[in-house]
Amino acid sequence: MTVSTGLAGLCGLGVFLHGWMVRKRGDRSDQTLLSRIGLGVLIVTWGVLVPITLYLWREGLAAPWLFGAETYDGGVVETVTAVGLILIGVLAVREAVVSRGLIRTAFWSGVALFGVLAFGEEASWGQHIFQWSATGAFATANLQAETNLHNFVSPRLYDIAYAVVGWGMVVAAGLLSLRPPWLAPLLRQAPLDRTSVFRIALLVSAGALLQHELFEEMAEAVAILAFVFIQAELALTRPATRVPAHHPAAPCPSA
Numbered sequence: 001m002t003v004s005t006g007l008a009g010l011c012g013l014g015v016f017l018h019g020w021m022v023r024k025r026g027d028r029s030d031q032t033l034l035s036r037i038g039l040g041v042l043i044v045t046w047g048v049l050v051p052i053t054l055y056l057w058r059e060g061l062a063a064p065w066l067f068g069a070e071t072y073d074g075g076v077v078e079t080v081t082a083v084g085l086i087l088i089g090v091l092a093v094r095e096a097v098v099s100r101g102l103i104r105t106a107f108w109s110g111v112a113l114f115g116v117l118a119f120g121e122e123a124s125w126g127q128h129i130f131q132w133s134a135t136g137a138f139a140t141a142n143l144q145a146e147t148n149l150h151n152f153v154s155p156r157l158y159d160i161a162y163a164v165v166g167w168g169m170v171v172a173a174g175l176l177s178l179r180p181p182w183l184a185p186l187l188r189q190a191p192l193d194r195t196s197v198f199r200i201a202l203l204v205s206a207g208a209l210l211q212h213e214l215f216e217e218m219a220e221a222v223a224i225l226a227f228v229f230i231q232a233e234l235a236l237t238r239p240a241t242r243v244p245a246h247h248p249a250a251p252c253p254s255a
Contacts, residue, residue: 034236038198038229041222045205049077049218057214067217074128077221082122084224089115091231121148159213166210169223173203191233199233202226 056063068075092112099105124146127134134145143151177200179187187193203226209219 035198077217081221085119087228121150124148162210166207169203169207173200190237
């Protein structure tokens with residue numbers, strides 16, 4: 001697990017540096033409010049949350065109010081995760097409505113459904129909001145005694161799944177940075193038609209952090225925010241892709 005984290009981190013750093021070099025040779029379209037938000041997420045993640053996590057681990061302490069725990073669903077980071085899932089659903093509904101073509105509409109409808117289901121699971125389908133107590137198997141077999149399904153699965157299985165997903169995110173970031181010719185049809189689609197160092201940095205950050213159980217809650221939030229970032233990029237670029245309305249030319253004044 002530690003070795004995988006180190007390898008993913010080194011690969012991610014290489015991908016990030018390559019993306020930075022590509023950005024420096026291109027235009028400066030990254031200088032937007034959205035990019036600054038992405039930069040803020042990266043600063044908080046690596047400058048605040050990662051050091052706090054390492055300190056707590058070294059001292060044998062825990063901060064469930066900040067990160068939650070395997071037996072406690074809550075905390076600031078998990079709240080950010082839940083809000084991110086809401087944003088994924090909302091932005092996906094928007095794309096499903098404005099998209100042209102059955103495939104794109106179906107894809108974004110599926111993403112919206114994922115956002116709803118994932119948020120429901122993260123929020124235990126309202127248990128903490130409406131303050132009910134779990135019953136039956138949810139009370140006896142659920143790891144956190146909550147009304148959800150994902151806590152019936154052993155956290156050790158999540159470790160494996162997260163590591164695989166994390167490497168997938170690092171590879172995806174590498175492809176977005178290297179932009180191989182065989183991927184050109186996808187890379188011509190907005191917003192991937194423009195290289196974003198913040199998009200790449202968010203993906204490799206989530207991919208590296210997903211390799212170790214120590215960072216999993218934080219990594220979930222960063223991974224979801226990375227996807228929200230891409231969705232927001234698409235939402236912001238779509239108006240520019242629309243064909244402007246045709247306005248007939250004003251008649252010339254008569255002599």
